[in-house]
Amino acid sequence: MAFRLGVIADDFTGATDIASFLAAAGWRVTQVNGVPTQALSTPADAVVVSLKTRSCPAQEAVSLSLQSARWLREQGCEQLYFKYCSTFDSTAQGNIGPVTDALLAETGQTMAVLCPALPVNGRTVVHGYLFVFDQLLSESSLRHHPVTPMTDANLLRLMDAQSAGQTGLLPLASIRQGQAAIRQRLEVLQQQGCRYVVADTLDENDLAALAAALPASVLLTGGSGLGGAIAAHATGQHAAAQTRETPPRAGRGVVLSGSCSQMTNRQVAWYQQHAPARALDIARCRQNAEDYAREMAQWVSAQPDFPAPLLYATDAPEVVQRLRQRYPGEDIGAMIEACFARIATLLCEQGFSKFIVAGGETSSLIAQKLGVTAFTLGDTIAPGVPWVRDLHRPLWLALKSGNFGTTDFFSKAQELYHD
Numbered sequence: 001m002a003f004r005l006g007v008i009a010d011d012f013t014g015a016t017d018i019a020s021f022l023a024a025a026g027w028r029v030t031q032v033n034g035v036p037t038q039a040l041s042t043p044a045d046a047v048v049v050s051l052k053t054r055s056c057p058a059q060e061a062v063s064l065s066l067q068s069a070r071w072l073r074e075q076g077c078e079q080l081y082f083k084y085c086s087t088f089d090s091t092a093q094g095n096i097g098p099v100t101d102a103l104l105a106e107t108g109q110t111m112a113v114l115c116p117a118l119p120v121n122g123r124t125v126v127h128g129y130l131f132v133f134d135q136l137l138s139e140s141s142l143r144h145h146p147v148t149p150m151t152d153a154n155l156l157r158l159m160d161a162q163s164a165g166q167t168g169l170l171p172l173a174s175i176r177q178g179q180a181a182i183r184q185r186l187e188v189l190q191q192q193g194c195r196y197v198v199a200d201t202l203d204e205n206d207l208a209a210l211a212a213a214l215p216a217s218v219l220l221t222g223g224s225g226l227g228g229a230i231a232a233h234a235t236g237q238h239a240a241a242q243t244r245e246t247p248p249r250a251g252r253g254v255v256l257s258g259s260c261s262q263m264t265n266r267q268v269a270w271y272q273q274h275a276p277a278r279a280l281d282i283a284r285c286r287q288n289a290e291d292y293a294r295e296m297a298q299w300v301s302a303q304p305d306f307p308a309p310l311l312y313a314t315d316a317p318e319v320v321q322r323l324r325q326r327y328p329g330e331d332i333g334a335m336i337e338a339c340f341a342r343i344a345t346l347l348c349e350q351g352f353s354k355f356i357v358a359g360g361e362t363s364s365l366i367a368q369k370l371g372v373t374a375f376t377l378g379d380t381i382a383p384g385v386p387w388v389r390d391l392h393r394p395l396w397l398a399l400k401s402g403n404f405g406t407t408d409f410f411s412k413a414q415e416l417y418h419d
């Protein structure tokens with residue numbers, strides 16, 4: 001069963017993000033979680049594999065990405081797309097570089113394009129520097145990310161540091177001259193020995209120009225912007241008129257926030273004014289994770305009058321930093337993720353059917369521990385954040401990337417419920 005694009009996403013929020021953009025262009029999208037073991041059974045234009053490989057050891061990320069690539073190609077995928085964060089979230093060791101290198105070796109392609117830009121959410125690339133709205137990545141709140149702090153905005157330097165080859169630039173001037181100039185520039189860079197090409201991108205027109213010009217011989221990597229543009233180029237539509245499923249009002253829900261991004265801090269502060277909210281006590285969680293998770297799940301359960309109480313670990317960068325210093329050498333982030341995942345599992349066992357989750361790592365672990373193996377796409381709450389439903393049961397999730405959505409996001413998600 002041939003299909004156009006096989007996407008390997010390095011976290012679950014990123015996967016639902018790109019799936020929503022591909023679907024918005026009118027493509028049929030199948031989204032599976034983890035390396036699939038069974039053959040594809042439904043016709044699709046794109047298949048998205050969600051992994052949790054952004055911050056795990058590079059070898060593990062490479063292995064899971066290669067297994068996914070092989071499965072996608074066996075199923076008839078024409079072109080691979082490695083989806084990572086629009087803010088290039090990675091460490092000096094990876095995992096964007098090592099996974100890109102492995103995929104190049106696997107496909108026999110000799111060049112990869114790097115296009116994290118997502119203009120609709122303020123991510124642009126100019127002269128190879130990544131901006132978050134009007135701030136350089138390294139001056140934005142992403143410099144304080146608890147797991148992958150981004151302290152350099154130069155994508156060429158970042159890629160050179162974590163990969164085996166050399167990176168060149170496809171400048172805005174070439175992109176704006178159109179297909180011939182783009183291809184010519186790629187050839188020149190190839191002759192100069194570049195394996196990776198950072199694409200400058202300011203707006204949707206630049207993404208469209210790239211989508212039209214990039215040859216099949218180039219490995220596609222980046223954010224959801226280029227993915228959406230490729231689908232739109234194929235269908236001729238940007239926003240296909242489609243009605244998508246939304247969660248029912250009936251059934252209990254919860255908001256679990258494990259992101260410490262600037263936007264999530266605002267969203268948590270806003271939502272605390274509208275619903276019962278409780279902060280995770282990290283010290284107690286550290287002492288006895290199982291008992292503490294049970295206590296928190298009980299607290300959520302004991303708020304039956306509210307459609308979605310909030311539990312959060314979300315905090316300001318200086319608090320996160322202090323916590324790190326207090327427990328040196330401990331992976332506090334992973335411990336908090338595990339606590340949220342346990343709470344989600346306990347609530348699911350009690351019949352909770354709607355989970356609104358903030359944070360990519362947090363969302364990935366929760367979806368894995370809830371045993372969700374495939375999603376079906378629902379309505380979009382904010383650009384890049386759709387509701388998704390477990391393909392096999394009436395369990396709904398809204399998996400929000402740290403920095404996506406407006407201040408009232410958690411309420412906006414619930415405004416889409418249907419009677």
Ligand SMILES: Nc1ncnc2c1ncn2[C@@H]1O[C@H](COP(=O)(O)OP(=O)(O)O)[C@@H](O)[C@H]1O
Pocket residue numbers: 145146147258259260261264313314315319320323332333334335336337358359360361362363400401402403
């Ligand atoms: N108060 C806190 N102190 C330290 N780490 C935290 C705290 N709250 C959350 N974290 C961790 O920070 C990380 C946030 O990453 P993630 O869930 O991907 O959010 P984002 O989408 O903002 O990147 C997770 O590993 C989470 O467990």
Ligand SMILES: O=C(O)[C@@H](O)C(=O)COP(=O)(O)O
Pocket residue numbers: 011013014015017018084085086087089118223224359360361384400401402403
């Ligand atoms: O591309 C993006 O920005 C998102 O899809 C994404 O991957 C964000 O990651 P998190 O902020 O860690 O959720």
